[in-house]
Amino acid sequence: MELLLKMNLPGLLPAPERVFPRSAPRGKEATVESGKSRNRDMAPSSSRPESASNEELLGAVSHSGDTAAFAVLFERYSRRIYQTGMKLTRNEQLSRDLVQETMITVWQKAPLFDLDRGSADNWIFTMTRNRCFDLLRKAKRQPVCVSADDIWPPGEVIETAPELDDSAEQGALLSRIGELLERLPSAQQAVIKEIYVLDFTHEEAARRLGIPLGTLKSRLRLGLDKLRYLAGADQ
Amino acid sequence: MNDSVVHHPEEEMLARFARRELPAGLSVIVSAHLEMCGLCRARVAEFESAELRAWNAEPQLPQADAPDFGGMIERIVNQPRHDAAPVEMPAADALEKFVKDLRLPRALRQSAVDLRWTRLTEGIHQAIAPIDHETRCEFIYTAAGASTPVHTHYGREYTLVLQGRFHDELGSYGNGDFLSRDASHEHQPASETGCLSFAVLDRPLRFTRGLPRLLNPINRLRFRGGMAR
Incomplete structure (x- = not known):
């Protein structure tokens, strides 16, 4: 053994x-299930999404496709994502695209967010840089046989489970x-x-x-x- | 987790990986190493945390300076959410030809789907992975008892052992080991038991001895093809 x-x-x-x-x-299924079951516990405790934490908002988006919660996340993150895009690409159109791509990922993949593996900030920051990597490769017409999520898996490489000592x-x-x-x-x-x-x-x-x-x-x-x-x- | 990894990327390379500064080919090989090495994973996690702190510390762009994202929220929430499940990664069938029960790191899986193997010399097989225009990436299989012709590189070569063991004049390398060689090393890797590795070059190989020198023009041509922008 x-x-x-x-x-x-x-x-x-x-x-x-x-x-x-x-x-x-x-x-695959297990990841989705676990995301859902955890996030179910994280539905916003208050009915006002403006006062909810980012993690609670992600939970609400994941659990029920809560568009009000998503709008608050968008308000909190879109300008920061845009700024990151301008820093990395120096291009306004690409930076706008980056906001859209990143927030689509947040909307669609919220069920994969796992609080055990890091904060909402961490997850969205990783998604921002990953989408930027993919956008830039697309713009440069690089081969598509790698994607950023495979190189920097969200919540996997960044915050790994403690190693057994x-x-x-x-x-x-x-x-x-x-x-x-x-x-x-x-x-x-x-x-x-x-x-x-x-x-x-x-x-x-x-x-x-x-x-x-x-x-x-x-x-x-x-x-x-x-x-x-x-x-x-x-x- | 592979606890037997002894050769790691340099600290600076890990930091650049975390800051997303490496070309895609190098990012892929470092990522693959991380999947096999808890030590380096922990180190990169520290660099990533520093990046995140810096991101959080940046002053928020004033509303007036930000573009109008009007309508974007509506467009996004109208997107279907059914494809939230991660895409199942393809199996590494193309490598089964040489090794069995390979656990291929995630970063390498997509590029290993459609490999075309060519025999470089007796017992040495290579298959190019077209990852980017800045590097040349390839899977290399060294059969048991085979050795690569003596060669040097114009640039730097990074090698990750995926399965098996090989050795050269400087040491012996097993699963997960990551090594880097530059033009000052004239070396001749060989394997006693067979070894599958992944290598990233920023310039082509140059064979320095014997018949394999005949390969050089081909090698250059192939590389130039890969460099086309």
Whole structure:
């Protein structure tokens, strides 16, 4: 089980009641789901969007497509994005395009915003520079086989989950997870290993194991449920 | 996470990556290294935080100096939101020819979709990734027991080991290792077990010994083609 030392289960370490990952690291559906479920808790507490935090506004845009919340975000960020565009491109039209492209991304991808991985400022700033990179490449007619979101993944490279260190406590926790994992049916173990140890996406793991995606997901869910049960029963 | 990475980009390169100052080809290779190296990821996170603080500290453009964005909000909120899900990245089938179970870094996936491999010399295969006009990017596969002809570069060459191990006169390099060579190094990389790497050159290779020198004009031509603006 030495591979387990490389495990990077989000949310696993801090508190026992969170033995379960809040989100699968890279799975497509999982990312969207987790964004939604978290953002659901972040709907503006007040009915006046002007006094809501940027994170609450993003949550409202994500959860219900709240156009009033979006308008407040637009008001707060559009000029800053424009300024960044002028600094990077020295071109008014490109800078206007940048405002539009960035705010479209905010509108469409708000469900992918994950508070665990950084602030709204951080996310929108990354989106601003990523859209600028793509716009400039397009303007220069560079090949389109890379996009900025692949080079600087929003909320992934910038604020990574804390790396596991070798402290005795974490080592003990990991070895306990290893023991629990071995008590699962081997098919469920295999799925968890593909996703959480080897860090493959759901699609990749399904392909590698030669099973349908749906089967993989149900095994993953069953395996994690069982693991949670075992962890609870073990305490 | 790969804990065995020993060779990293220089600090200055990481800072320029965070400030978005590198050409696309170099940004791609640094990003790929970061995905394999937690140490450098943490370092870049610090540079990114500094960028964000600077962004937040900038005085806001007065309303009067900003252009009129009238109508933009309405146009945006009328856009469909169904494509919020991330696009599934293509698998690296084009590399399966040489290595199995490769976990290709995200920054390299799109450019690895449609690779055309050419044999440079016995056991050395290369496939150009057309990423930008400022650099020359390529995947290189060195078969077990093969070595690249002795060569130097006009400019600087950056290499990231994706899978396997190779060595040259200066050391031995494994998964995730990032190295940089300039014109003063005349070297001959070789691999005992086979090695897939990704390399970025800002100028073409120049072979300095033996028959492979015949490759030089072709090499230059190919590079000039890549440089066309």
